[in-house]
Amino acid sequence: METQNNQLNYIEDTQGRWGIFAWIFSTDHKRIGILYLISITTFFLLAALMGGLMRLELIAPGETIMDAQTYNGLFTVHGIIMIFLVVIPGLGAVFGNFFLPIMIGARDVAFPRLNLFSWWIYMAGAILAVYSQFAGDGPPDTGWTFYAPYSTESGTNVVAAVFAAFVLGFSSILTGLNFIVTIHRMRAPGMTWFKMPLFPWSLYATAWIQVLATPIVGITLMMIVAERLFQIGFFDPALGGDPILYQHLFWIYSHPAVYIMILPAMGVITEIIPTFAKKSIFGYKAIALSSVAIAAVGYFVWGHHMYTSGMSGTARWFFSFLTFIVAIPSAIKVFNWVATMYKGSIDARTPFLYAATFIFLFMIGGLTGLVLGSLATDVHVHDTSFVVAHFHYIIFGGMGFAFFAAIHYWWPKMFGKMYNERVANIAWLITFVGFNVLYFPLFVIGIQGMPRRYFDYLPEFHAGHLISTIGAFILLSGLFLMIINIYRAKKHVTPAGDNPWGGVTLEWQVPSPPPTLNFDEIPTITKSPYSFEK
Amino acid sequence: MENHEHEPHENHITSYTTLAKVLIGLLFLTFITVAVTGIHLGPLTVAVALIIACVKGGIVLTWFMHLKFELPVFRYMVLGVFLLFALIIIVTFFDYAFR
Numbered sequence: 001m002e003t004q005n006n007q008l009n010y011i012e013d014t015q016g017r018w019g020i021f022a023w024i025f026s027t028d029h030k031r032i033g034i035l036y037l038i039s040i041t042t043f044f045l046l047a048a049l050m051g052g053l054m055r056l057e058l059i060a061p062g063e064t065i066m067d068a069q070t071y072n073g074l075f076t077v078h079g080i081i082m083i084f085l086v087v088i089p090g091l092g093a094v095f096g097n098f099f100l101p102i103m104i105g106a107r108d109v110a111f112p113r114l115n116l117f118s119w120w121i122y123m124a125g126a127i128l129a130v131y132s133q134f135a136g137d138g139p140p141d142t143g144w145t146f147y148a149p150y151s152t153e154s155g156t157n158v159v160a161a162v163f164a165a166f167v168l169g170f171s172s173i174l175t176g177l178n179f180i181v182t183i184h185r186m187r188a189p190g191m192t193w194f195k196m197p198l199f200p201w202s203l204y205a206t207a208w209i210q211v212l213a214t215p216i217v218g219i220t221l222m223m224i225v226a227e228r229l230f231q232i233g234f235f236d237p238a239l240g241g242d243p244i245l246y247q248h249l250f251w252i253y254s255h256p257a258v259y260i261m262i263l264p265a266m267g268v269i270t271e272i273i274p275t276f277a278k279k280s281i282f283g284y285k286a287i288a289l290s291s292v293a294i295a296a297v298g299y300f301v302w303g304h305h306m307y308t309s310g311m312s313g314t315a316r317w318f319f320s321f322l323t324f325i326v327a328i329p330s331a332i333k334v335f336n337w338v339a340t341m342y343k344g345s346i347d348a349r350t351p352f353l354y355a356a357t358f359i360f361l362f363m364i365g366g367l368t369g370l371v372l373g374s375l376a377t378d379v380h381v382h383d384t385s386f387v388v389a390h391f392h393y394i395i396f397g398g399m400g401f402a403f404f405a406a407i408h409y410w411w412p413k414m415f416g417k418m419y420n421e422r423v424a425n426i427a428w429l430i431t432f433v434g435f436n437v438l439y440f441p442l443f444v445i446g447i448q449g450m451p452r453r454y455f456d457y458l459p460e461f462h463a464g465h466l467i468s469t470i471g472a473f474i475l476l477s478g479l480f481l482m483i484i485n486i487y488r489a490k491k492h493v494t495p496a497g498d499n500p501w502g503g504v505t506l507e508w509q510v511p512s513p514p515p516t517l518n519f520d521e522i523p524t525i526t527k528s529p530y531s532f533e534k
Numbered sequence: 535m536e537n538h539e540h541e542p543h544e545n546h547i548t549s550y551t552t553l554a555k556v557l558i559g560l561l562f563l564t565f566i567t568v569a570v571t572g573i574h575l576g577p578l579t580v581a582v583a584l585i586i587a588c589v590k591g592g593i594v595l596t597w598f599m600h601l602k603f604e605l606p607v608f609r610y611m612v613l614g615v616f617l618l619f620a621l622i623i624i625v626t627f628f629d630y631a632f633r
């Protein structure tokens with residue numbers, strides 16, 4: 001082992017590989033995190049542009065820039081890329097890979113080669129997903145949910161898209177498995193479960209969902225393929241099948257998948273708030289265990305997507321009741337974040353601004369989620385743009401803004417350079433304003449009856465759609481400013497320093513960028529992860 | 535963490551006799567699964583098939599996959615997964631049974 005302070009950092013240390021091969025064949029968890037960062041950002045921008053095109057189509061009633069079939073393809077592709085390629089791997093694959101081992105005092109994840117393999121599978125799935133959009137009989141037009149019986153009959157390229165999602169599932173399962181073993185086996189001496197930081201805790205809860213729920217969607221998607229190719233009769237009533245069975249199977253995975261997206265986001269926020277409030281986290285155990293509670297209860301609420309599908313009344317009230325129960329641990333976290341900030345000496349720098357925005361947007365998304373989770377109100381707003389607004393508040397306002405918070409928080413650690421904070425704050429303001437101008441009107445016109453997934457609308461919805469489209473372009477310009485500003489950080493000459501924010505978790509005690517093996521010597525943990533008292 | 539104190543018995547070897555008995559047990563259960571389809575059990579058909587499948591899965595995990603010789607924590611994990619799976623199926627039948 002290389003020794004002491006003159007260790008190469010992970011960016012300088014190419015381990016004898018040349019150029020790009022030093023990245024795509026590296027088993028270093030930090031380099032794999034960067035690989036995911038680049039791939040996920042690319043797909044995010046691609047799908048965000050598709051979203052922009054959809055908003056442009058909706059700027060005025062009637063056909064403006066595309067026909068209905070193109071629009072159907074576009075929202076399907078936007079959904080598939082955003083869900084399966086961006087938000088599900090998202091925070092875990094990028095920041096989990098990079099920081100989980102460092103935060104628990106390990107040199108790498110438990111299975112570094114499996115980790116690299118997961119990225120390769122991810123890329124294979126990604127290529128398939130993109131291929132399905134351009135090859136064959138036109139992009140799939142089923143929506144990302146692939147509902148039967150339409151998905152078993154649509155003449156478009158459904159099989160390739162479904163197979164892509166199937167392949168991507170393996171990447172997700174393997175990453176989850178890797179994290180579970182890493183957290184069980186690789187914690188530094190003295191780091192008991194309740195001395196572990198809360199981002200790893202959230203990754204642990206998430207990993208269990210990835211391992212246990214993903215196989216269900218894998219099988220379900222294969223059933224679609226089998227149904228299309230061999231007319232088995234799983235879902236087609238004419239062959240004795242049941243289309244609602246598809247919805248059950250799909251949401252048994254896809255509701256917990258929402259927690260695969262949001263739990264790591266909550267973990268990131270839980271790291272950022274104590275650092276900028278200069279105060280130990282309030283209710284450590286409650287936050288740790290509420291992650292586990294969300295993961296557990298979250299398995300039994302899937303039916304809230306199916307209230308209007310013709311499911312039995314008993315099942316409906318059961319799922320509605322449990323949906324309200326699962327809101328409790330989420331609320332516990334929000335109370336604990338607020339209590340952490342209370343009487344703290346808050347330093348409102350860029351990561352904190354994004355973290356606070358997360359709480360604000362997540363609250364709006366969460367409370368409108370209860371409107372959808374209660375039976376009577378859901379019947380009114382089901383399949384309207386109210387639902388679209390709700391889940392964009394959760395997934396984009398929640399997971400997306402947590403991702404932005406994370407990148408601004410950890411960037412100086414990952415690359416050793418600080419971005420321009422003033423520009424970062426301006427970009428934050430533009431994205432925050434743009435986000436709300438884009439999505440809030442969708443709540444309003446949704447309640448008024450604007451259906452989702454329509455490329456055209458009645459004149460009475462014009463004002464709402466126009467405002468929303470303007471918001472989309474404010475948001476996109478904010479995003480570009482943010483990304484350019486972060487990218488330009490590499491031009492800064494002065495190093496960011498090992499601990500620019502005054503954080504106390506382990507990643508702030510190693511050099512920026514971290515050396516290949518993370519620690520000269522594995523630390524022994526004696527204190528709680530958030531003790532600011534010296 | 536460089537600590538291997540909890541390592542279970544390394545490379546437990548199961549005798550051929552045991553393995554053969556397990557195999558016969560599995561084959562027997564497979565015959566039962568097939569035979570049961572001949573009896574008309576109505577909505578219980580699915581339940582019976584699933585229970586037999588779970589028993590078979592349990593046998594495979596216990597002997598073939600060495601769960602019997604591993605740390606208790608792995609047994610708890612597998613038990614948890616079975617429980618989750620069972621609950622998911624039961625909850626799904628909240629729909630089918632009351633439609």
Ligand SMILES: [Cu+2]
Pocket residue numbers: 254255258301302304305
């Ligand atoms: Cu849900």
